[in-house]
Amino acid sequence: MLDCPFCGPRNVGEFAHLGEVVARPDPRTATPAQWRDYLYVRDNVAGVVRERWLHRAGCRKFFDAVRDTTDNTVHETVALTAGEGAGS
Amino acid sequence: MEPRRPAREAVRRRRVRPRGYSAVSLARQGGRSQPSWKRAWRHHELRPSYDVVIIGGGLHGLATAYYLASRHGITNVAVLEKDYLGGGGSGRNTAIARSNYLTPEGVEFYDRSVKLYERLSAELNFNIMFSQRGHLTLAHSDASLRTMRWRAEVNKIKGVDSSVIGPDDIKALAPALDTSGEPRYPILGALYHPPGGIIRHDAVVWGYARAADLHGVHLHQQTEVTGIEIDRNRVTGVQTSRGRISAPIVVNCTAGWSSIINAMAGVRAPVVTSPLQAAVSEPVKPFLDPVVVSGTLHVYVSQTPRGELVFGASVDPFTQYSVRGSLDFIEGLATHVLELMPGLSKMRVLRQWAGLCDMTPDYSPIMGVTDVQGFLLDIGWGTYGFKAGPVSGEQIARLIAEGSTPDLIKPFGLERFADGTLVGEKGAASVGH
Numbered sequence: 001m002l003d004c005p006f007c008g009p010r011n012v013g014e015f016a017h018l019g020e021v022v023a024r025p026d027p028r029t030a031t032p033a034q035w036r037d038y039l040y041v042r043d044n045v046a047g048v049v050r051e052r053w054l055h056r057a058g059c060r061k062f063f064d065a066v067r068d069t070t071d072n073t074v075h076e077t078v079a080l081t082a083g084e085g086a087g088s
Numbered sequence: 089m090e091p092r093r094p095a096r097e098a099v100r101r102r103r104v105r106p107r108g109y110s111a112v113s114l115a116r117q118g119g120r121s122q123p124s125w126k127r128a129w130r131h132h133e134l135r136p137s138y139d140v141v142i143i144g145g146g147l148h149g150l151a152t153a154y155y156l157a158s159r160h161g162i163t164n165v166a167v168l169e170k171d172y173l174g175g176g177g178s179g180r181n182t183a184i185a186r187s188n189y190l191t192p193e194g195v196e197f198y199d200r201s202v203k204l205y206e207r208l209s210a211e212l213n214f215n216i217m218f219s220q221r222g223h224l225t226l227a228h229s230d231a232s233l234r235t236m237r238w239r240a241e242v243n244k245i246k247g248v249d250s251s252v253i254g255p256d257d258i259k260a261l262a263p264a265l266d267t268s269g270e271p272r273y274p275i276l277g278a279l280y281h282p283p284g285g286i287i288r289h290d291a292v293v294w295g296y297a298r299a300a301d302l303h304g305v306h307l308h309q310q311t312e313v314t315g316i317e318i319d320r321n322r323v324t325g326v327q328t329s330r331g332r333i334s335a336p337i338v339v340n341c342t343a344g345w346s347s348i349i350n351a352m353a354g355v356r357a358p359v360v361t362s363p364l365q366a367a368v369s370e371p372v373k374p375f376l377d378p379v380v381v382s383g384t385l386h387v388y389v390s391q392t393p394r395g396e397l398v399f400g401a402s403v404d405p406f407t408q409y410s411v412r413g414s415l416d417f418i419e420g421l422a423t424h425v426l427e428l429m430p431g432l433s434k435m436r437v438l439r440q441w442a443g444l445c446d447m448t449p450d451y452s453p454i455m456g457v458t459d460v461q462g463f464l465l466d467i468g469w470g471t472y473g474f475k476a477g478p479v480s481g482e483q484i485a486r487l488i489a490e491g492s493t494p495d496l497i498k499p500f501g502l503e504r505f506a507d508g509t510l511v512g513e514k515g516a517a518s519v520g521h
Contacts (some may be wrong), residue, residue, distance in 0.1 A: 019407070046361075
């Protein structure tokens with residue numbers, strides 16, 4: 001069960017997991033290594049991570065979740081404020 | 089990186105062939121209530137230093153240790169395993185070996201592994217039960233059939249036996265498949281790869297462990313690495329739950345846990361860890377000869393020598409470090425298996441499990457050097473690590489002994505993600521598309 005900030009608790013199968021929240025560098029000034037890191041490299045911790053989800057089969061809004069990857073405990077789900085979602 | 093091979097005079101590159109298990113010993117031990125088999129590998133105290141430390145006591149780590157010792161005379165090697173040998177992906181995979189990949193680099197690489205597997209029982213004197221019974225990758229659409237043709241032609245150019253066959257030939261190879269036009273996604277053809285087959289995965293781990301031990305490698309179970317020591321960008325040692333070891337070369341062979349080890353060395357790699365689930369049915373009479381894979385139906389299946397059907401599918405839809413099975417996996421799997429073979433509806437599932445897969449963006453591994461001197465990677469094995477165990481061990485051992493990256497694994501370096509030279513094998517490596 002994942003608690004969508006807009007729809008409430010729904011089966012996790014309704015959501016698409018988009019991965020760790022990573023800051024997007026400016027494509028006009030980023031080096032290839034920085035761009036590579038943004039595209040591909042992740043911390044992949046066994047622990048608490050802040051990540052982005054999409055309620056694909058529901059409200060189709062993006063939101064963040066703070067989840068422990070060792071046991072799937074979701075500590076909170078956070079609706080994104082304006083400007084936070086764009087480009088990240 | 090400096091080569092680790094000892095001075096020429098000192099090398100006695102003797103390959104020790106482990107003793108077999110004779111029919112006489114089997115009969116004698118079988119008749120005893122308390123069998124007195126010799127330990128297959130010894131327990132050692134931790135030395136304060138080793139020439140090479142391999143983190144991860146699974147197939148890749150053990151194979152690397154074995155080839156270091158047997159091919160290059162480098163025996164002052166420690167394999168550190170936080171749990172028991174082969175308890176990670178090596179013991180959880182669906183035990184398939186094949187080389188019918190898409191890219192020329194991939195095909196050449198995996199073909200070397202199949203050839204090593206073909207000789208492995210004889211070399212290790214341990215029956216790894218490699219049954220080369222043929223491998224079918226089904227195509228359920230025109231686009232899929234074109235991809236199969238593409239893979240077949242690349243395979244042929246690289247000298248690997250693969251071809252595209254039609255529904256009639258498929259039916260002759262695997263009568264249990266529904267090759268009529270009835271299913272929602274009918275079978276239009278398949279990539280047929282005769283050298284592919286199944287292996288007893290535990291036997292490979294034990295065979296390599298026993299042989300490595302015989303060559304003098306130290307296998308340390310229940311020994312968890314808690315830190316990696318770096319001095320001026322060079323590896324100097326590792327800290328473990330049983331003490332500190334100084335070593336100039338440390339290899340990361342921890343697959344699903346590789347990011348945790350990488351973080352200790354200050355290295356970052358493009359991997360994320362997701363579980364891959366599998367299930368096994370009750371044993372039935374042998375009825376399925378080839379391994380059958382369907383990308384469209386997200387399922388693959390083979391029948392073990394014991395008669396059980398082993399099923400696999402695609403990785404879980406989100407990252408986690410748990411190895412438990414889930415209900416929606418087994419429900420989805422059952423639906424797709426019955427599409428393929430409707431006659432199995434009464435079959436019972438014995439158990440399901442999962443293993444951790446470190447997934448890379450291009451479904452190819454990450455092997456070779458990093459920016460930290462002496463810290464090597466053999467990771468990013470995702471859902472395709474078992475079939476590559478022998479060749480990975482062989483090539484990483486060469487890299488350590490000779491000090492430069494062998495040509496066979498050059499395409500899989502960490503730098504390819506910045507260069508843009510990814511080796512895209514998602515379609516050939518997995519059924520997750």
